[in-house]
Every structure is written in C-alpha cells, then in structure tokens.
Amino acid sequence: MKARSVQQLFDLSGRTALVTGGSRGLGLQMARALGEAGARIMLASRKAEELEQAAAELQAADIDARWVAADCAQEADIQRLASETLQRMGEVDILVNNAGASWGAPAEDHPLAAWDKVMNLNVRGYFLLSQALGKASMIPRGKGAIINLASIAALGGNPLAMKTIAYNTSKGAVLNFTRALAGEWGHYGIRVNAICPGFFRTKMASVLIDTVGEDKMKAGAPLGRLGDDEDLKGLTLLYASDAGKHITGQWMAVDGGVSAIIAA
Numbered sequence: 001m002k003a004r005s006v007q008q009l010f011d012l013s014g015r016t017a018l019v020t021g022g023s024r025g026l027g028l029q030m031a032r033a034l035g036e037a038g039a040r041i042m043l044a045s046r047k048a049e050e051l052e053q054a055a056a057e058l059q060a061a062d063i064d065a066r067w068v069a070a071d072c073a074q075e076a077d078i079q080r081l082a083s084e085t086l087q088r089m090g091e092v093d094i095l096v097n098n099a100g101a102s103w104g105a106p107a108e109d110h111p112l113a114a115w116d117k118v119m120n121l122n123v124r125g126y127f128l129l130s131q132a133l134g135k136a137s138m139i140p141r142g143k144g145a146i147i148n149l150a151s152i153a154a155l156g157g158n159p160l161a162m163k164t165i166a167y168n169t170s171k172g173a174v175l176n177f178t179r180a181l182a183g184e185w186g187h188y189g190i191r192v193n194a195i196c197p198g199f200f201r202t203k204m205a206s207v208l209i210d211t212v213g214e215d216k217m218k219a220g221a222p223l224g225r226l227g228d229d230e231d232l233k234g235l236t237l238l239y240a241s242d243a244g245k246h247i248t249g250q251w252m253a254v255d256g257g258v259s260a261i262i263a264a
Contacts, residue, residue: 004242006243008242009241009242009243010037010237010238010241010242010243011037011038011241012034012037012038012039012093012094012237012240012241013037013038013039014038015038015039015040015093015094015240016039016040016041016042016089016090016091016092016093016094017031017034017035017039017040017041017042017092017093017094017095017096017240018042018044018081018085018089018092018094018095018096018133019031019034019041019042019043019044019096019098020044020045020072020081020096020097020098020099020125020129021044021045021072021098021099021100021149022041022043022044022045022051022054022067022096022098023043023045023047023050023051023053023054023067024045024050024054024202024203025200025202025203026098026149026197026200026202026232027043027045027096027098027099027149028043028054028057028058029229029230029232029233029236030096030098030147030232030233030236031043031054031058031065031096032058032061032063032233033232033233033234033236033237034094034096034236034237034240035058035061035063035064035065036061036063036233037237037240037241039093039094039240040064040065040066040089041058041063041064041065041066042065042066042067042068042085042088042089042092043055043058043065043066043067043068044067044068044069044070044072044081044085044099045069045070045099046069046070046071047069048067048069051067051068051069052067054067055067066088066089068080068081068084068085068088072099072121072125072129073101073117073120073121073124073125075128078125078128078129078132079128079132081129082129082132082133082136085133086133086136086137091137091141092133092137092138092144093138093143093144093145094144094145094146094147094240095129095130095133095144095145095146095147096146096147096149096236096240097125097126097129097130097146097147097148097149098147098149099121099125100121100122100149100170101117101118101121101122101167102118102164102166102167103115103117103118103164103166103167104163104164105163105165106163107163107165110165110166114166115166118166118167118170119166119169119170119173122167122170122171122173122174123170123173123174123177126148126174126177127177130146130181130192134146134185134188134190138185138188138190139185139188139190142188142189143188143189143190144188144189144190144191145190145191145192145193145239145240145241145244146181146190146191146192146193147193147194147195147236147239147240148174148177148178148192148193148194148195149174149194149195149197150171150172150174150175150178150194150195150196150251151167151168151171151196151197152196152197152198152253152255152258152259152262153167153168153171154168154171154172154174154175154196154251155196155253155259155262156262171196174194175194175196175251178192178193178194178249178250178251179249182248182249182250183249186248186249191239191244191245191247191248192248192249193239193244193247193248193249193250193251193252194250194251194252195232195235195236195239195251195252195254196251196252196253196254196255196259197227197232197253197254197255198221198226198227198253198254198255198256198258198259199217199221199226199227199255199256199258200226200227200228200231201214201226201227209226214226220258220261221255221256221257221258222256222257222258222260222261223256223257224256225256226256227254227255227256231254232254235252235254
C-alpha cells in the first residue's frame with residue numbers, strides 16, 4: 001500500500017464523533033478540531049441552551065454539528081445518548097469522553113455525596129458510554145477511537161490549598177481505565193488514549209486560577225502561560241485520526257511543562 005500523505009492521515013472526512021461535555025471549554029475546542037478535519041459532530045452535555053449555541057457556532061464554521069442534552073452521570077441518559085446518536089448520525093467512529101466534575105473539600109470532611117458525584121461522572125460515565133458505543137458500533141465494525149480526558153491531577157498529589165481528592169482520584173482512575181480498555185479492545189481495532197490537560201481558563205479551573213492568581217499559575221509552567229483555545233486541537237486530531245493508528249493505551253500531558261517539573 002502506498003504511504004498516505006500527512007494531509008490524508010489527518011483527514012476525518014466521512015467519520016462521526018460524539019463529544020461529551022462538548023458545549024463549551026475543552027470539549028468544544030476538541031469538537032471544533034475534529035470538525036475542522038472533516039468529521040460530523042454530535043455534542044452532548046446537560047444544558048440544551050448551551051448545546052444549541054455551541055452547535056450553531058460550529059455550523060457557522062461549516063461543520064456538521066448536532067446535539068443531544070444528556071447527563072453522563074446517569075445510566076439511563078447515557079444509554080439514551082448512545083441510542084439517539086446512532087439513530088441520528090449512524091455509526092460512531094470517535095468518542096471523546098470529556099464531561100467531568102470536580103469538588104473542593106478537605107479529605108477529612110469531604111461529603112460522600114460529592115465524592116459519588118465526581119466518580120459517577122468522571123469514571124463510571126466514561127465506562128458506560130464506551131461500553132454502549134463499543135458494543136453497538138465499534139466492536140462489530142472492528143474500528144474506533146476513544147479519547148478520555150484525564151488531567152495532570154492524575155499524575156500526583158495536590159498542594160494543600162487545592163483540596164480536590166475526589167477529582168485527583170477519578171482522573172487517576174481514568175488513566176488506568178484507558179490502559180485497561182486499550183489492552184482489551186486492541187484486537188477489535190479500537191484505540192483508546194487519554195489527554196492530561198494542565199491549567200486552561202475553563203469554568204472548572206477558573207476558581208482555582210482566580211484564587212491562586214493567574215500570574216502565579218503562569219509562572220509555575222516552563223512555557224509561562226495557561227492553555228488556550230488551540231492547545232488541545234493537535235493531540236485530539238492525532239488520537240482520532242489514522243495519523244495515530246499505532247498509538248493506544250497512552251496518555252500525554254498538555255500543560256506547558258508543569259508535569260515535567262513535578263516529575264523531576
């Protein structure tokens with residue numbers, strides 16, 4: 001077989017992607033990247049108004065984008081999301097598990113309900129949606145790409161001021177979920193990889209950034225800045241496309257070098 005060009009390897013024309021938590025922030029950035037490469041996009045999150053606005057934004061950029069409102073912490077909603085996506089879009093080639101939650105509280109006083117909320121969305125939801133689309137679409141066709149959003153919080157502990165033990169624990173679980181699923185589903189032709197973002201100015205991270213101070217957060221990264229609206233696009237496209245067809249069970253930090261300092 002003649003080797004394809006770089007442009008051909010990254011081309012997602014004819015493929016369909018489902019992006020959870022896709023109405024804003026990192027999810028919308030990743031959805032845009034996939035759409036710009038030619039994929040049709042289904043966005044999912046809890047709030048219909050935000051989804052409608054996000055889909056319109058993508059459509060204005062000539063991206064085929066649709067949406068389904070669903071709570072990915074609820075099993076019934078996950079099954080409905082998978083079923084409706086397949087019904088409206090056909091087979092799903094790419095799944096981006098991005099919907100997530102965090103909670104700040106000291107470990108000794110962390111509410112159990114909050115712990116369960118974080119785990120149900122950040123871990124259980126990823127598993128259930130991957131299982132649903134794997135069985136219904138990816139496994140029968142012998143192909144698919146799953147991208148799980150972890151975090152650099154998965155790579156170690158946090159300073160005392162952060163108090164996000166449930167979030168850190170859930171994202172550590174996402175990394176091993178990624179490795180385990182990649183090992184099990186590789187023979188089906190399904191690739192599973194994870195992205196570990198650092199500090200981006202998202203709604204989830206804004207409280208921490210405002211508390212610590214943006215200048216201090218920037219100073220803690222070797223590149224001296226926070227992530228922006230472009231920084232996840234390249235890795236997302238690599239994982240989703242044939243350019244990454246020999247990559248599975250891996251994670252990469254997109255954090256301006258913060259994790260390199262932690263590791264050192």
